[in-house]
Amino acid sequence: MTDPITAPPVIQTRAIIKSFSGVQALRGVDFAVHPGEIHALLGQNGAGKSTLVKILNGVHKAGSYSGEILVDGKPVAFASTSAARAEGVGYVPQEIEVLEQLSVAENVFAGHTGLGRGPIINRRRMEAEARALFQDLGLAIDPRMLVASLTSAQRHLVMIARALSFKPRVLMLDEPTASLSGVEVERLFSVLRRLKAQGKTMIFITHRLPEVLAICDRATVLRDGRVAAEIDREHFDEEHFIFAMSGQKLQRLYPDHVAPPAKTPPLLSVKNLSIAGRFGVNRGVSDVSFDVRPGEILGLAGLLGSGRTEILHAIYGRIPFSGEIEIDGSPVAIQRSADARAAGVALLTEDRKRDGLLFNLPVGANITIGNLAPLSSHGMVREGREKSAVLAAMRALNVKARSPQASVAHLSGGNQQKLLFARVLMSAPRVLLLDEPTKGVDAGTRHEIYRLIVDLADKGVALVVVASELEEVIGLADRCLVVADGRIVDEFTRGEGSEDKVLRSITTAQATLQQQALAAGAGRA
Amino acid sequence: MEREEHMERTVERDSGFEGSGRAMRDRLTRFVAVGEVGVLLALIVLVTFFYIMEPAFLSERNIRAILRVVSFIGIIAIGQTILLVSGEFDLSVGAVAGLSAVCSAKLMTALALPVPLALLGGVLVGAGVGLVNGLVVVKLKIPAFIQTLGMLFIGQGLIQVVTNGYPVYPLPPVITEIGYADFLFGLGWSFVFFIAAALIADFVLRRTVLGRNMYATGGNPEVARLVGIDTARYKIGAFMTVGALAAVAGMFVMADLASGTTSIGSGWELNVIAGVVVGGVSLFGGAGTMAGGLIGVLLLQVVTSGLVVVGVNANWQQIAVGVIMVLAVGLDILRRRYFIAGSSSAPVAETPSNPS
Structure with missing residues (x-):
């Protein structure tokens, strides 16, 4: 749990405890993300990942949990998601939330104020700013296009642009690859690498190990509401992750059951x-x-x-x-x-x-x-x-x-x-x-x-x-x-x-799929 | 009572909640949640109020006038209640009533069909419009609001097309006899039909598999489909029922006027919906009873009539109807919030599950 890096964390939590109806979801989480890194947040379903994310982006309001959040070393309290955004926490949700009938630029700047004089929006300025944002991302998306005509991968990039338009200190990406194909994942990664080169700090929430190995610098593994491990890139290793994610839980008692004989005809x-x-x-x-x-x-x-x-x-x-x-x-x-x-x-x-x-x-x-x-x-x-x-x-x-x-x-x-x-x-x-x-x-x-x-x-x-x-x-x-x-x-x-075995076979399968997709993508190019 | 309290506490402990005010609040909300009780009390209060203000309000003549109107609008309200329970609603009922009336009038005059056949024709027109409404809403997924609003205009237009804008008369003497029959305190056939249809519909909703499935369809169509209910058929059936009942109501008015007038049914749609909603039939589907819906219709009629009898300017009637409807829907939303708030009072997740 010691920090090898001396710069103060961009965002940090101290002893976060959060419970729902008496059930503890987080049992004292210390989590720190350092400037310029892509930090993986890993864990099985129910480990507390989304609860932590919801605390960091203000969905669970300050006061509904105990513990502290610090941004650049300063304690902060988020009363709402917009408060979190104002403090520099950018969030890209897993589900694509776009306004299909509006243009790309309008989607990027939805929720912004002061883009023109008073209530009138300066469309040209908005489009220019959106174009600049996409240029930074290395993407050729026309800001005037209707979002309805974009693919889901492109929509996701629009949401990333939206989060970036608020100039966040740290960008949280919640399972960004969940609905992307292999080639699209690779395209997203090149965008993330570019952002990293520009000095952006990112939190990458996922349960796909190959992706963590491919792009992240550090990883925090949650298990049962606690930090099970914090791993630097040089110690990245599948075995290590799988062990940290599954751990040794108390065995629950399952009633005995004898499977029917193998030659029974299927129902x-x-x-x-x-x-x-x-x-x-x-x-x-x-x-x-x-x-x-x-x-x-x-x-x-x-x-x-x-x-x-x-x-x-x-x-x-x-x-x-x-x-x-x-x-x-x-x-x-x-x-x-x-x-x-x-x-x-x-x-x-x-x-x-x-x-x-x-x-x-x-x-x-x-x-x-x-x-x-x-x-x-x-x-x-x-x-x-x-x-x-x-x-x-x-x-x-x-x-x-x-x-x-x-x-x-x-x-x-x-x-x-x-x-x-x-x-x-x-x-x-x-x-x-x-x-x-x-x-x-x-x-x-x-x-x-x-x-x-x-x-x-x-x-x-x-x-x-x-x-x-x-x-x-x-x-x-x-x-x-x-x-x-x-x-x-x-x-x-x-x-x-x-x-362990299940996680390993899933990881192997995902790695194979990713390679296949890459090969297919390369073949097409 | 004691046992109930004990159980209540157990339930509370189960859901991980404590709080002494909760049980009391629960009971109060639950009382309000029973649609008919609230609306019946309101009706009694209003009747008493108008009677004190002007005893003539409860004169035989005025009561008869109120019940007459209720018998026409109420026939449609029966169908509207069934449709609302199944999760849809119909704004075209007024136009359908008028269209069916003038169609049957034309059938018995211009085409000289026998009266029973002409009346059946009128009913078929109503049910046919309902079928179209149902098919478009269910199969093409066009919102009921748009489809039935469109049908309201189409129906009004068709009334003009069928009649060229002139009332259809004279009608065969049988029709006039139906309209002028004054048994049952002068209420006649329409009231008899209204009561009979209301009793049948109430029975169907409360006691039959059909009715239960209707509530499931309106409550959550996804769940209804999962348990094997053909929700499309139920909704289309409900649309056809409203259409047919609107036709019957329109033809009773035609008999009453002894003429197929083009203005039959005009403006009824809002009275019908306002009435049943005041009676606790939810606009969101799946909740409400026949008794509640019809008491609501009666209540609105009492207010309208009462304001006239008391001598309030006619313009205020509409304002009163509007205010009452908004209040009633507000109550409906509170009632729903009670159900949904209740649903989230259970522990949401044992292991805080990861929605990602």
């Missing part, structure tokens, strides 16, 4: 599944095939944006795909979620608030929605039958709510999750797809959910589990597929896997 077969990438969100999925046997828990391990969620959504008919899905060896046509349900497939979605709960309906109706057919006759809901089904489901899954009439909004995260499990299980699915089944639930519920998953497998349900925490996938799954950039890059069975 769900996915053959040559491909999904088109979504513009600016991910790179899609290409040619993924796998089988799941009845009673088997299959884990999909991979980083965010790797395509693991998309695979589940495709099987459930939520997004269009090409390829074949077979249940019990016979192909089923899945075009809508209703088709998947009819085939005995159920999906538990990741985001309870966005696509899980119906906040306009009470607990009971939330459980029975979509499952009303057996609880009704002649189209009328039989209240008695519905109520007893709801109570039975609530009891079976230990959903704690005041009554079936209670509002779902006031349940705890764990109870909301169990409620959604109750909904999904009411249709007695044979194939269950679980996307982050323990996201945002307390430790007790987490264990209940693990128990439930294993019980379902014991009853012959085929389960596919996606989880951000590698340890969870590894602990729970009988067999684990590693997904990186929309492909399956590795596979191992229970006992063979470890977090």
